[in-house]
Amino acid sequence: MLQPFIHVLNAQRIVLASGSPRRKQILENIGLKIEVIPSTFEENLDKTKLSPADYVVQTATHKTEEVAKRLAAGGTLPDLIIGADTVVSQGQEIFEKPKDKDDAVRILSQLSNCSHTVYTGVVLFVPSTSLLMSKGSQVLGGTYRCTSFVDSTAVHMANLPQDVIKAYIETGEPMDKAGAYGIQAIGGTLVQKINGDYFNVMGFPLPRFAQEIASLYGEKDLK
Amino acid sequence: MLQPFIHVLNAQRIVLASGSPRRKQILENIGLKIEVIPSTFEENLDKTKLSPADYVVQTATHKTEEVAKRLAAGGTLPDLIIGADTVVSQGQEIFEKPKDKDDAVRILSQLSNCSHTVYTGVVLFVPSTSLLMSKGSQVLGGTYRCTSFVDSTAVHMANLPQDVIKAYIETGEPMDKAGAYGIQAIGGTLVQKINGDYFNVMGFPLPRFAQEIASLYGEKDLK
Numbered sequence: 001m002l003q004p005f006i007h008v009l010n011a012q013r014i015v016l017a018s019g020s021p022r023r024k025q026i027l028e029n030i031g032l033k034i035e036v037i038p039s040t041f042e043e044n045l046d047k048t049k050l051s052p053a054d055y056v057v058q059t060a061t062h063k064t065e066e067v068a069k070r071l072a073a074g075g076t077l078p079d080l081i082i083g084a085d086t087v088v089s090q091g092q093e094i095f096e097k098p099k100d101k102d103d104a105v106r107i108l109s110q111l112s113n114c115s116h117t118v119y120t121g122v123v124l125f126v127p128s129t130s131l132l133m134s135k136g137s138q139v140l141g142g143t144y145r146c147t148s149f150v151d152s153t154a155v156h157m158a159n160l161p162q163d164v165i166k167a168y169i170e171t172g173e174p175m176d177k178a179g180a181y182g183i184q185a186i187g188g189t190l191v192q193k194i195n196g197d198y199f200n201v202m203g204f205p206l207p208r209f210a211q212e213i214a215s216l217y218g219e220k221d222l223k
Numbered sequence: 224m225l226q227p228f229i230h231v232l233n234a235q236r237i238v239l240a241s242g243s244p245r246r247k248q249i250l251e252n253i254g255l256k257i258e259v260i261p262s263t264f265e266e267n268l269d270k271t272k273l274s275p276a277d278y279v280v281q282t283a284t285h286k287t288e289e290v291a292k293r294l295a296a297g298g299t300l301p302d303l304i305i306g307a308d309t310v311v312s313q314g315q316e317i318f319e320k321p322k323d324k325d326d327a328v329r330i331l332s333q334l335s336n337c338s339h340t341v342y343t344g345v346v347l348f349v350p351s352t353s354l355l356m357s358k359g360s361q362v363l364g365g366t367y368r369c370t371s372f373v374d375s376t377a378v379h380m381a382n383l384p385q386d387v388i389k390a391y392i393e394t395g396e397p398m399d400k401a402g403a404y405g406i407q408a409i410g411g412t413l414v415q416k417i418n419g420d421y422f423n424v425m426g427f428p429l430p431r432f433a434q435e436i437a438s439l440y441g442e443k444d445l446k
Contacts, residue, residue: 167226
């Protein structure tokens with residue numbers, strides 16, 4: 001979707017405000033050149049007071065804002081800053097990364113043989129001086145304009161016996177991932193089916209991102 | 224799902240009878256050690272006389288059989304031979320790899336803004352002398368037992384303008400792929416949503432494969 005103006009995008013400075021190697025890989029796989037500047041924002045919003053969709057957008061906004069402020073203080077304004085946050089939700093509960101192995105056992109036992117929903121919030125910051133994005137809310141004293149969206153994907157887990165859960169945790173794969181699994185590697189054997197966007201489950205809703213960027217850059221006829 | 228006995232699997236000789244780099248990558252990503260021996264079977268079954276599900280299983284069987292025969296003639300019997308075939312189906316039509324760029328334009332234009340189904344047939348050959356797989360049909364004069372399955376995933380494509388289709392084809396990505404797109408890289412920006420298994424769309428239904436192997440190896444208590 002981005003191919004007709006990928007050369008325009010790659011002439012710009014694009015910053016990914018996330019240290020997730022999966023997000024970097026997804027964006028590089030489509031030929032985008034990006035610079036990774038992980039946010040130091042502590043993910044501490046009150047999950048009991050926010051819906052999963054609000055939680056990921058607000059967390060992604062804080063992450064992006066922290067990086068944008070740091071860069072603005074250093075006197076540089078990238079052409080685009082991308083922030084994202086992903087959680088897994090089941091019933092009233094929101095799961096992030098497991099705290100330790102016992103927490104990973106608890107989460108995976110709860111997800112076993114059931115459906116859950118993966119939410120990713122994505123936030124795009126564009127300098128206010130840019131031709132792009134005439135709409136969107138002003139942030140950081142007018143330095144940036146901001147737009148955001150959320151994508152959700154339903155995931156149905158297979159029935160996971162305890163020996164499977166324990167052997168999976170021993171691989172080390174679950175520990176840095178929301179919901180304690182990674183669909184793109186070994187965890188892919190645990191997922192029975194998904195309904196929605198696969199990349200969203202990996203942590204970055206690529207098709208929706210491509211549509212948003214295409215509409216931002218396409219509208220301005222920058223081809 | 225395979226972690227509890229991955230060491231058993233990796234002590235065996237496992238052959239993938241397919242030259243697809245995606246299938247190799249999916250299996251290696253879960254920690255399996257495999258040897259790739261691409262089949263030379265010409266994919267020429269009559270698509271007008273077979274359902275997509277029958278077509279992929281029959282083609283996968285012929286591919287696996289060709290590799291098994293070659294290895295048996297050389298005097299070696301691997302512990303497991305895996306064959307697979309993938310097609311994209313829409314209405315009465317079955318799409319394989321595009322013949323040339325014009326064919327890729329035709330296929331992608333037809334898939335644009337519509338749903339289609341991806342079918343992958345997987346065939347497993349295990350030596351008849353193995354403790355595994357007491358069921359399944361005998362093939363190759365009793366040298367191997369064979370079991371097979373099909374998985375299907377519904378895919379909904381975004382609306383693809385002609386300039387997007389042409390720029391995508393210029394990346395070279397569509398040319399070696401059934402349905403003229405690869406969901407795992409640039410083509411991922413073209414897909415709006417899927418319903419089912421993502422890996423099946425990439426060419427190998429990983430969760431279903433893991434279940435089949437777990438039931439073969441688990442039943443025999445080879446842990």
